[in-house]
Amino acid sequence: MDFYDKERLTALQAKEEAQWITFAPFVFQATRVLRNSGILTTVEAHRQGITLQELTEKIDLPAYGVRVLVEAGLGIGLLVLSEGKYKITKTTYFILHDELTKVNMDFTHDVCYNGMYFLEESIKNQKPEGLKVFGQWPTIYEALSTNLPDKAKKSWFAFDHFYSDYAYPEVLPHVYAFKPKRMLEIGGNTGKWSMASFAFDPDVNITIMDLPGYVEGAKGKLEELGYGHRISFHPGNVLDETQKFPQGFDAVWMSQFLDCFSDDEIVSILTRAKQALNPDGHIFILETFWDRQRFEASAFSLQQTSLYFTVMANGNSQMYDSKVFLECVKRAGLDVVEDKDYIGVSHTLLVCKPVK
Incomplete structure (x- = not known):
């Protein structure tokens, strides 16, 4: 690029x-x-x-x-x-x-616009100081699972789902070519990946690990769709290093998740995710890297979206330069065995295994 x-x-x-x-x-x-x-x-x-x-x-x-x-x-x-x-x-x-433009505009206005006034304060304090325009939470993720204003919540999920909805149909064959039977999805959000997986592979069973609020929301939807016998839930906060990840999985899946954390937090999450794997298991990471884009407009959009993380989300994460992110993967003791760009609108799939 x-x-x-x-x-x-x-x-x-x-x-x-x-x-x-x-x-x-x-x-x-x-x-x-x-x-x-x-x-x-x-x-x-x-x-x-x-x-x-x-x-x-x-x-x-x-x-x-x-x-x-x-x-x-x-x-x-x-x-x-x-x-x-x-x-x-x-x-x-x-x-x-253009749906992409509409989603980005609504997200910018409904979620970010007023909070962006506090960008300098957020950078200095490494906290999402703009989030106070909606209320008092440590990060936006607690707010999304409780009582962020409806308009902001609607635009946030529309923004998040737009990108994953384009990527999932393309990435599913790559993931299930490895034939995982038990998968741990960390950061399950509303359960969209699990729904897509169950429709694609009739044999896979998935455990969703996420904050309790998200787990409850996903649980209701998946059970209503008749997937209750194939889905399990593990409520927890991945930033709490005293909480152990469940174990015995052929695959760990994380989509648009690790960009929500700082460099050191990514290393910590990946290190613990590695321990959740069976001996021949893989970690699948679907992310958007600004330096891996086909078009300059895509790189620009991701660079600016990083400031949402600074001001509104958590104060310490971003849409990463892949070189920075891959260094975190290395620090966690993982090798990248497959690396595929240009998935969906702007995603890259990383397939990782523990270093032997």
């Missing part, structure tokens, strides 16, 4: 980019309101263009508000104005119709 090996802007372009950065919060909120108010959808519906007066008559906002929003939309690049009529751009199409 050579996205960042040299500067590519002229001095004038760099100054323009600096203004975009300066007004980035304005750009984001104007785009969101243009989307949610129906302005962009209305302009899109008029392929030959629409005048400001015609647009104002169709939108339930004051004329002044419509005017300042569409003028902002011109500078943002969401609209063009030709012969007195507004039309949408290619960027607008993605704002309106």
